[in-house]
Amino acid sequence: MNCVFVPLVFAELYKLLAGEKRHSDALEEQLASINLPLDWLAEAGDAYNAKWTSDLEYLTPDSVAQCALSEQHSQFATWLLAGLHASGACGELSANLEATVMTRALSEVDGIPTPLPPVLSPKIIGWALGSVIGREGSDLPVAPALSPSDENVRAAFEGLIEHVLAIQGMSEPWPEMMQTAMYWRGYGLAEALRPEESTGGLALKRLRLETFSSMAYAEGLTIGKHLDSFNGRRNALSHITDDPSRPRFVDVIDEVRQSSDIDLTMRAMTQFVFYDVARVAREHPPAVVRQGAWESMEREIHVWS
Known part of the structure:
Protein backbone atom coordinates (compact mmCIF):
# COMPACT_ATOMS: atom_id res chain seq x y z
CA MET A 1 0.00 0.00 0.00
CA LEU A 146 0.87 4.87 8.11
CA SER A 147 0.72 1.09 7.89
CA PRO A 148 -0.79 -0.86 10.80
CA SER A 149 1.91 -1.55 13.38
CA ASP A 150 0.98 -5.22 13.77
CA GLU A 151 2.49 -7.32 10.97
CA ASN A 152 -0.48 -9.69 10.83
CA VAL A 153 -3.01 -6.86 10.70
CA ARG A 154 -0.98 -5.14 8.00
CA ALA A 155 -0.86 -8.26 5.80
CA ALA A 156 -4.54 -9.03 6.41
CA PHE A 157 -5.67 -5.51 5.51
CA GLU A 158 -3.49 -5.46 2.41
CA GLY A 159 -5.06 -8.76 1.38
CA LEU A 160 -8.53 -7.33 1.92
CA ILE A 161 -7.65 -4.34 -0.26
CA GLU A 162 -6.32 -6.63 -3.01
CA HIS A 163 -9.51 -8.70 -2.83
CA VAL A 164 -11.80 -5.68 -3.16
CA LEU A 165 -9.75 -4.23 -6.02
CA ALA A 166 -10.00 -7.57 -7.83
CA ILE A 167 -13.78 -7.63 -7.37
CA GLN A 168 -14.08 -4.05 -8.60
CA GLY A 169 -12.37 -5.13 -11.82
CA MET A 170 -14.88 -7.94 -12.42
CA SER A 171 -18.26 -7.81 -14.09
CA GLU A 172 -21.33 -8.61 -12.01
CA PRO A 173 -22.74 -10.96 -10.88
CA TRP A 174 -19.72 -11.73 -8.72
CA PRO A 175 -18.95 -15.29 -7.62
CA GLU A 176 -20.58 -16.06 -4.28
CA MET A 177 -17.32 -16.92 -2.51
CA MET A 178 -15.70 -13.69 -3.70
CA GLN A 179 -18.42 -11.89 -1.73
CA THR A 180 -18.74 -14.10 1.33
CA ALA A 181 -14.96 -14.30 1.89
CA MET A 182 -15.22 -10.77 3.29
CA TYR A 183 -16.86 -12.19 6.42
CA TRP A 184 -13.94 -14.44 7.34
CA ARG A 185 -11.30 -11.78 6.75
CA GLY A 186 -13.34 -9.11 8.51
CA TYR A 187 -13.90 -11.31 11.56
CA GLY A 188 -10.21 -12.23 11.66
CA LEU A 189 -9.14 -8.60 11.39
CA ALA A 190 -11.35 -7.65 14.32
CA GLU A 191 -9.80 -10.43 16.41
CA ALA A 192 -6.30 -9.25 15.50
CA LEU A 193 -7.05 -5.60 16.25
CA ARG A 194 -8.44 -6.40 19.69
CA PRO A 195 -6.78 -9.71 20.69
CA GLU A 196 -7.57 -9.13 24.36
CA GLU A 197 -11.24 -9.87 23.62
CA SER A 198 -12.19 -13.54 23.94
CA THR A 199 -14.00 -13.78 20.59
CA GLY A 200 -14.15 -12.00 17.26
CA GLY A 201 -17.76 -11.09 17.99
CA LEU A 202 -16.75 -9.21 21.13
CA ALA A 203 -13.87 -7.57 19.26
CA LEU A 204 -16.32 -6.33 16.61
CA LYS A 205 -18.58 -4.85 19.30
CA ARG A 206 -15.69 -3.07 20.99
CA LEU A 207 -14.32 -1.66 17.74
CA ARG A 208 -17.77 -0.50 16.76
CA LEU A 209 -18.13 1.42 20.03
CA GLU A 210 -14.62 2.88 19.86
CA THR A 211 -14.93 4.17 16.30
CA PHE A 212 -18.53 5.41 16.34
CA SER A 213 -17.68 8.97 17.42
CA SER A 214 -15.24 9.50 14.53
CA MET A 215 -17.91 8.66 11.91
CA ALA A 216 -20.85 10.64 10.65
CA TYR A 217 -23.93 9.59 12.62
CA ALA A 218 -25.77 8.09 9.63
CA GLU A 219 -22.70 6.17 8.50
CA GLY A 220 -22.17 4.80 11.99
CA LEU A 221 -25.76 3.56 12.12
CA THR A 222 -25.50 1.91 8.70
CA ILE A 223 -22.26 0.13 9.57
CA GLY A 224 -23.66 -0.81 12.97
CA LYS A 225 -26.74 -2.40 11.42
CA HIS A 226 -24.50 -4.41 9.08
CA LEU A 227 -22.35 -5.59 11.98
CA ASP A 228 -25.39 -6.66 14.00
CA SER A 229 -25.75 -9.72 11.76
CA PHE A 230 -22.06 -10.13 10.93
CA ASN A 231 -21.14 -12.85 13.41
CA GLY A 232 -24.27 -14.90 12.75
CA ARG A 233 -23.68 -14.81 9.03
CA ARG A 234 -20.04 -15.70 9.45
CA ASN A 235 -21.03 -18.75 11.50
CA ALA A 236 -23.55 -19.85 8.88
CA LEU A 237 -20.95 -19.50 6.13
CA SER A 238 -18.40 -21.48 8.14
CA HIS A 239 -20.58 -24.40 9.21
CA ILE A 240 -23.10 -24.64 6.31
CA THR A 241 -25.37 -27.30 7.82
CA ASP A 242 -28.70 -26.15 9.26
CA ASP A 243 -28.70 -25.25 12.94
CA PRO A 244 -31.49 -23.45 14.80
CA SER A 245 -28.91 -21.26 16.58
CA ARG A 246 -27.85 -19.45 13.40
CA PRO A 247 -29.18 -18.30 10.00
CA ARG A 248 -29.40 -20.86 7.20
CA PHE A 249 -26.43 -20.98 4.83
CA VAL A 250 -28.60 -20.70 1.70
CA ASP A 251 -30.44 -17.71 3.14
CA VAL A 252 -27.20 -15.92 3.98
CA ILE A 253 -25.63 -16.32 0.55
CA ASP A 254 -28.89 -15.19 -1.06
CA GLU A 255 -28.95 -12.07 1.13
CA VAL A 256 -25.28 -11.33 0.46
CA ARG A 257 -25.80 -11.56 -3.30
CA GLN A 258 -28.57 -8.99 -3.15
CA SER A 259 -26.95 -6.48 -0.81
CA SER A 260 -24.02 -4.08 -0.50
CA ASP A 261 -22.17 -6.38 1.90
CA ILE A 262 -18.77 -5.96 0.26
CA ASP A 263 -18.92 -2.18 0.50
CA LEU A 264 -20.18 -2.19 4.09
CA THR A 265 -17.65 -4.75 5.31
CA MET A 266 -14.79 -2.88 3.62
CA ARG A 267 -16.06 0.40 5.04
CA ALA A 268 -16.24 -1.04 8.56
CA MET A 269 -12.79 -2.64 8.41
CA THR A 270 -11.27 0.54 6.99
CA GLN A 271 -12.74 2.51 9.90
CA PHE A 272 -11.33 0.02 12.39
CA VAL A 273 -7.85 -0.11 10.86
CA PHE A 274 -7.56 3.66 10.37
CA TYR A 275 -8.79 4.32 13.90
CA ASP A 276 -6.07 2.03 15.19
CA VAL A 277 -3.45 3.65 12.95
CA ALA A 278 -4.34 7.03 14.48
CA ARG A 279 -4.18 5.58 17.99
CA VAL A 280 -0.70 4.16 17.40
CA ALA A 281 0.44 7.45 15.82
CA ARG A 282 -0.54 9.26 19.01
CA GLU A 283 1.14 6.75 21.31
CA HIS A 284 4.20 6.08 19.15
CA PRO A 285 4.73 8.93 16.67
Whole structure:
Protein backbone atom coordinates (compact mmCIF):
# COMPACT_ATOMS: atom_id res chain seq x y z
CA MET A 1 0.00 0.00 0.00
CA ASN A 2 1.25 3.43 -0.89
CA CYS A 3 -0.10 6.76 0.30
CA VAL A 4 1.65 9.80 -1.13
CA PHE A 5 0.29 13.08 -2.42
CA VAL A 6 1.22 16.05 -4.56
CA PRO A 7 1.80 19.37 -2.72
CA LEU A 8 -1.73 20.60 -3.48
CA VAL A 9 -3.22 18.14 -0.98
CA PHE A 10 -1.09 19.41 1.89
CA ALA A 11 -1.62 23.04 0.89
CA GLU A 12 -5.37 22.59 1.18
CA LEU A 13 -5.22 20.40 4.30
CA TYR A 14 -3.17 22.88 6.30
CA LYS A 15 -5.23 25.81 5.02
CA LEU A 16 -8.37 24.07 6.30
CA LEU A 17 -6.79 23.22 9.65
CA ALA A 18 -5.52 26.79 10.08
CA GLY A 19 -9.09 28.03 9.66
CA GLU A 20 -10.66 25.48 12.04
CA LYS A 21 -10.84 27.46 15.28
CA ARG A 22 -12.49 24.59 17.17
CA HIS A 23 -9.35 22.52 16.63
CA SER A 24 -6.89 25.26 17.61
CA ASP A 25 -6.15 24.07 21.14
CA ALA A 26 -5.54 20.45 20.15
CA LEU A 27 -3.41 21.45 17.16
CA GLU A 28 -1.41 23.94 19.22
CA GLU A 29 -0.66 21.27 21.82
CA GLN A 30 0.31 18.73 19.17
CA LEU A 31 2.62 21.12 17.34
CA ALA A 32 4.16 22.45 20.56
CA SER A 33 5.46 18.95 21.32
CA ILE A 34 7.99 19.44 18.50
CA ASN A 35 8.47 23.19 19.03
CA LEU A 36 6.26 24.40 16.21
CA PRO A 37 3.80 27.28 16.75
CA LEU A 38 0.16 27.16 15.69
CA ASP A 39 0.77 29.65 12.89
CA TRP A 40 3.03 27.03 11.32
CA LEU A 41 -0.13 25.68 9.67
CA ALA A 42 -0.49 28.80 7.53
CA GLU A 43 3.24 28.88 6.81
CA ALA A 44 3.24 25.25 5.73
CA GLY A 45 0.13 25.73 3.60
CA ASP A 46 1.80 28.61 1.75
CA ALA A 47 5.00 26.61 1.22
CA TYR A 48 3.15 23.61 -0.21
CA ASN A 49 1.07 25.90 -2.40
CA ALA A 50 4.19 27.57 -3.77
CA LYS A 51 5.63 24.14 -4.63
CA TRP A 52 2.41 23.13 -6.35
CA THR A 53 2.35 26.37 -8.35
CA SER A 54 5.92 25.71 -9.43
CA ASP A 55 5.08 22.12 -10.42
CA LEU A 56 2.18 23.30 -12.56
CA GLU A 57 4.61 24.87 -15.01
CA TYR A 58 5.57 21.46 -16.37
CA LEU A 59 2.96 19.09 -14.93
CA THR A 60 0.62 17.13 -17.24
CA PRO A 61 -2.21 14.69 -16.47
CA ASP A 62 0.13 11.82 -17.29
CA SER A 63 2.97 13.07 -15.10
CA VAL A 64 1.05 14.23 -12.04
CA ALA A 65 2.00 11.13 -10.02
CA GLN A 66 5.67 11.98 -10.54
CA CYS A 67 5.14 15.16 -8.53
CA ALA A 68 4.11 13.25 -5.40
CA LEU A 69 6.14 14.04 -2.30
CA SER A 70 7.81 11.41 -0.14
CA GLU A 71 5.72 9.46 2.36
CA GLN A 72 7.07 11.43 5.33
CA HIS A 73 4.72 14.31 4.43
CA SER A 74 1.67 12.02 4.61
CA GLN A 75 2.91 10.41 7.81
CA PHE A 76 3.44 13.77 9.51
CA ALA A 77 -0.04 14.89 8.48
CA THR A 78 -1.56 11.71 9.92
CA TRP A 79 0.20 12.27 13.23
CA LEU A 80 -1.14 15.83 13.34
CA LEU A 81 -4.68 14.72 12.50
CA ALA A 82 -4.52 11.92 15.06
CA GLY A 83 -4.29 14.54 17.79
CA LEU A 84 -7.84 15.65 16.91
CA HIS A 85 -9.39 12.29 17.81
CA ALA A 86 -11.42 13.79 20.65
CA SER A 87 -13.07 16.29 18.29
CA GLY A 88 -15.83 13.97 17.11
CA ALA A 89 -16.47 13.01 13.50
CA CYS A 90 -13.86 13.80 10.86
CA GLY A 91 -16.17 13.40 7.85
CA GLU A 92 -16.80 17.12 7.35
CA LEU A 93 -13.09 17.94 7.29
CA SER A 94 -12.46 15.07 4.89
CA ALA A 95 -15.28 16.14 2.57
CA ASN A 96 -14.01 19.73 2.53
CA LEU A 97 -10.49 18.56 1.75
CA GLU A 98 -11.66 16.28 -1.04
CA ALA A 99 -13.81 19.04 -2.55
CA THR A 100 -11.18 21.78 -2.49
CA VAL A 101 -8.49 19.50 -3.93
CA MET A 102 -10.80 18.34 -6.72
CA THR A 103 -11.93 21.87 -7.56
CA ARG A 104 -8.40 23.15 -7.87
CA ALA A 105 -7.06 20.09 -9.68
CA LEU A 106 -9.78 20.24 -12.33
CA SER A 107 -9.27 23.96 -12.88
CA GLU A 108 -5.47 24.01 -12.73
CA VAL A 109 -4.43 20.79 -14.51
CA ASP A 110 -5.72 20.95 -18.07
CA GLY A 111 -7.27 17.72 -19.25
CA ILE A 112 -6.92 15.77 -16.01
CA PRO A 113 -9.52 12.97 -16.01
CA THR A 114 -11.90 11.94 -13.27
CA PRO A 115 -11.84 10.08 -11.04
CA LEU A 116 -8.64 11.78 -9.93
CA PRO A 117 -5.52 9.65 -9.38
CA PRO A 118 -4.62 8.51 -5.84
CA VAL A 119 -2.06 11.32 -5.41
CA LEU A 120 -4.97 13.77 -5.67
CA SER A 121 -7.53 11.70 -3.75
CA PRO A 122 -7.13 12.25 0.02
CA LYS A 123 -9.55 10.93 2.60
CA ILE A 124 -9.56 11.28 6.39
CA ILE A 125 -10.95 8.26 8.24
CA GLY A 126 -10.79 7.76 11.99
CA TRP A 127 -8.55 10.87 12.12
CA ALA A 128 -5.91 9.21 9.93
CA LEU A 129 -5.01 10.31 6.41
CA GLY A 130 -5.39 7.94 3.49
CA SER A 131 -5.37 7.81 -0.30
CA VAL A 132 -8.35 6.50 -2.28
CA ILE A 133 -7.15 3.76 -4.62
CA GLY A 134 -10.51 2.28 -5.69
CA ARG A 135 -11.45 1.51 -9.28
CA GLU A 136 -14.25 3.09 -11.32
CA GLY A 137 -14.63 6.09 -9.04
CA SER A 138 -15.28 4.11 -5.85
CA ASP A 139 -14.21 5.80 -2.61
CA LEU A 140 -12.90 2.42 -1.37
CA PRO A 141 -10.38 0.93 -0.78
CA VAL A 142 -8.27 3.56 0.96
CA ALA A 143 -4.56 3.09 1.67
CA PRO A 144 -3.42 4.56 5.02
CA ALA A 145 -0.48 6.95 5.23
CA LEU A 146 0.87 4.87 8.11
CA SER A 147 0.72 1.09 7.89
CA PRO A 148 -0.79 -0.86 10.80
CA SER A 149 1.91 -1.55 13.38
CA ASP A 150 0.98 -5.22 13.77
CA GLU A 151 2.49 -7.32 10.97
CA ASN A 152 -0.48 -9.69 10.83
CA VAL A 153 -3.01 -6.86 10.70
CA ARG A 154 -0.98 -5.14 8.00
CA ALA A 155 -0.86 -8.26 5.80
CA ALA A 156 -4.54 -9.03 6.41
CA PHE A 157 -5.67 -5.51 5.51
CA GLU A 158 -3.49 -5.46 2.41
CA GLY A 159 -5.06 -8.76 1.38
CA LEU A 160 -8.53 -7.33 1.92
CA ILE A 161 -7.65 -4.34 -0.26
CA GLU A 162 -6.32 -6.63 -3.01
CA HIS A 163 -9.51 -8.70 -2.83
CA VAL A 164 -11.80 -5.68 -3.16
CA LEU A 165 -9.75 -4.23 -6.02
CA ALA A 166 -10.00 -7.57 -7.83
CA ILE A 167 -13.78 -7.63 -7.37
CA GLN A 168 -14.08 -4.05 -8.60
CA GLY A 169 -12.37 -5.13 -11.82
CA MET A 170 -14.88 -7.94 -12.42
CA SER A 171 -18.26 -7.81 -14.09
CA GLU A 172 -21.33 -8.61 -12.01
CA PRO A 173 -22.74 -10.96 -10.88
CA TRP A 174 -19.72 -11.73 -8.72
CA PRO A 175 -18.95 -15.29 -7.62
CA GLU A 176 -20.58 -16.06 -4.28
CA MET A 177 -17.32 -16.92 -2.51
CA MET A 178 -15.70 -13.69 -3.70
CA GLN A 179 -18.42 -11.89 -1.73
CA THR A 180 -18.74 -14.10 1.33
CA ALA A 181 -14.96 -14.30 1.89
CA MET A 182 -15.22 -10.77 3.29
CA TYR A 183 -16.86 -12.19 6.42
CA TRP A 184 -13.94 -14.44 7.34
CA ARG A 185 -11.30 -11.78 6.75
CA GLY A 186 -13.34 -9.11 8.51
CA TYR A 187 -13.90 -11.31 11.56
CA GLY A 188 -10.21 -12.23 11.66
CA LEU A 189 -9.14 -8.60 11.39
CA ALA A 190 -11.35 -7.65 14.32
CA GLU A 191 -9.80 -10.43 16.41
CA ALA A 192 -6.30 -9.25 15.50
CA LEU A 193 -7.05 -5.60 16.25
CA ARG A 194 -8.44 -6.40 19.69
CA PRO A 195 -6.78 -9.71 20.69
CA GLU A 196 -7.57 -9.13 24.36
CA GLU A 197 -11.24 -9.87 23.62
CA SER A 198 -12.19 -13.54 23.94
CA THR A 199 -14.00 -13.78 20.59
CA GLY A 200 -14.15 -12.00 17.26
CA GLY A 201 -17.76 -11.09 17.99
CA LEU A 202 -16.75 -9.21 21.13
CA ALA A 203 -13.87 -7.57 19.26
CA LEU A 204 -16.32 -6.33 16.61
CA LYS A 205 -18.58 -4.85 19.30
CA ARG A 206 -15.69 -3.07 20.99
CA LEU A 207 -14.32 -1.66 17.74
CA ARG A 208 -17.77 -0.50 16.76
CA LEU A 209 -18.13 1.42 20.03
CA GLU A 210 -14.62 2.88 19.86
CA THR A 211 -14.93 4.17 16.30
CA PHE A 212 -18.53 5.41 16.34
CA SER A 213 -17.68 8.97 17.42
CA SER A 214 -15.24 9.50 14.53
CA MET A 215 -17.91 8.66 11.91
CA ALA A 216 -20.85 10.64 10.65
CA TYR A 217 -23.93 9.59 12.62
CA ALA A 218 -25.77 8.09 9.63
CA GLU A 219 -22.70 6.17 8.50
CA GLY A 220 -22.17 4.80 11.99
CA LEU A 221 -25.76 3.56 12.12
CA THR A 222 -25.50 1.91 8.70
CA ILE A 223 -22.26 0.13 9.57
CA GLY A 224 -23.66 -0.81 12.97
CA LYS A 225 -26.74 -2.40 11.42
CA HIS A 226 -24.50 -4.41 9.08
CA LEU A 227 -22.35 -5.59 11.98
CA ASP A 228 -25.39 -6.66 14.00
CA SER A 229 -25.75 -9.72 11.76
CA PHE A 230 -22.06 -10.13 10.93
CA ASN A 231 -21.14 -12.85 13.41
CA GLY A 232 -24.27 -14.90 12.75
CA ARG A 233 -23.68 -14.81 9.03
CA ARG A 234 -20.04 -15.70 9.45
CA ASN A 235 -21.03 -18.75 11.50
CA ALA A 236 -23.55 -19.85 8.88
CA LEU A 237 -20.95 -19.50 6.13
CA SER A 238 -18.40 -21.48 8.14
CA HIS A 239 -20.58 -24.40 9.21
CA ILE A 240 -23.10 -24.64 6.31
CA THR A 241 -25.37 -27.30 7.82
CA ASP A 242 -28.70 -26.15 9.26
CA ASP A 243 -28.70 -25.25 12.94
CA PRO A 244 -31.49 -23.45 14.80
CA SER A 245 -28.91 -21.26 16.58
CA ARG A 246 -27.85 -19.45 13.40
CA PRO A 247 -29.18 -18.30 10.00
CA ARG A 248 -29.40 -20.86 7.20
CA PHE A 249 -26.43 -20.98 4.83
CA VAL A 250 -28.60 -20.70 1.70
CA ASP A 251 -30.44 -17.71 3.14
CA VAL A 252 -27.20 -15.92 3.98
CA ILE A 253 -25.63 -16.32 0.55
CA ASP A 254 -28.89 -15.19 -1.06
CA GLU A 255 -28.95 -12.07 1.13
CA VAL A 256 -25.28 -11.33 0.46
CA ARG A 257 -25.80 -11.56 -3.30
CA GLN A 258 -28.57 -8.99 -3.15
CA SER A 259 -26.95 -6.48 -0.81
CA SER A 260 -24.02 -4.08 -0.50
CA ASP A 261 -22.17 -6.38 1.90
CA ILE A 262 -18.77 -5.96 0.26
CA ASP A 263 -18.92 -2.18 0.50
CA LEU A 264 -20.18 -2.19 4.09
CA THR A 265 -17.65 -4.75 5.31
CA MET A 266 -14.79 -2.88 3.62
CA ARG A 267 -16.06 0.40 5.04
CA ALA A 268 -16.24 -1.04 8.56
CA MET A 269 -12.79 -2.64 8.41
CA THR A 270 -11.27 0.54 6.99
CA GLN A 271 -12.74 2.51 9.90
CA PHE A 272 -11.33 0.02 12.39
CA VAL A 273 -7.85 -0.11 10.86
CA PHE A 274 -7.56 3.66 10.37
CA TYR A 275 -8.79 4.32 13.90
CA ASP A 276 -6.07 2.03 15.19
CA VAL A 277 -3.45 3.65 12.95
CA ALA A 278 -4.34 7.03 14.48
CA ARG A 279 -4.18 5.58 17.99
CA VAL A 280 -0.70 4.16 17.40
CA ALA A 281 0.44 7.45 15.82
CA ARG A 282 -0.54 9.26 19.01
CA GLU A 283 1.14 6.75 21.31
CA HIS A 284 4.20 6.08 19.15
CA PRO A 285 4.73 8.93 16.67
CA PRO A 286 6.38 8.00 13.35
CA ALA A 287 10.07 8.75 12.88
CA VAL A 288 9.36 11.91 10.90
CA VAL A 289 7.78 13.51 13.99
CA ARG A 290 10.69 15.15 15.77
CA GLN A 291 12.21 18.54 16.43
CA GLY A 292 13.48 19.83 13.10
CA ALA A 293 10.88 17.83 11.15
CA TRP A 294 9.66 20.85 9.21
CA GLU A 295 13.15 21.85 8.14
CA SER A 296 13.63 18.36 6.71
CA MET A 297 10.31 18.32 4.86
CA GLU A 298 10.70 21.91 3.69
CA ARG A 299 13.87 21.03 1.82
CA GLU A 300 11.85 18.74 -0.44
CA ILE A 301 9.34 21.45 -1.32
CA HIS A 302 11.69 24.42 -1.52
CA VAL A 303 11.20 26.33 -4.76
CA TRP A 304 14.55 27.34 -6.19
CA SER A 305 14.44 30.66 -8.01
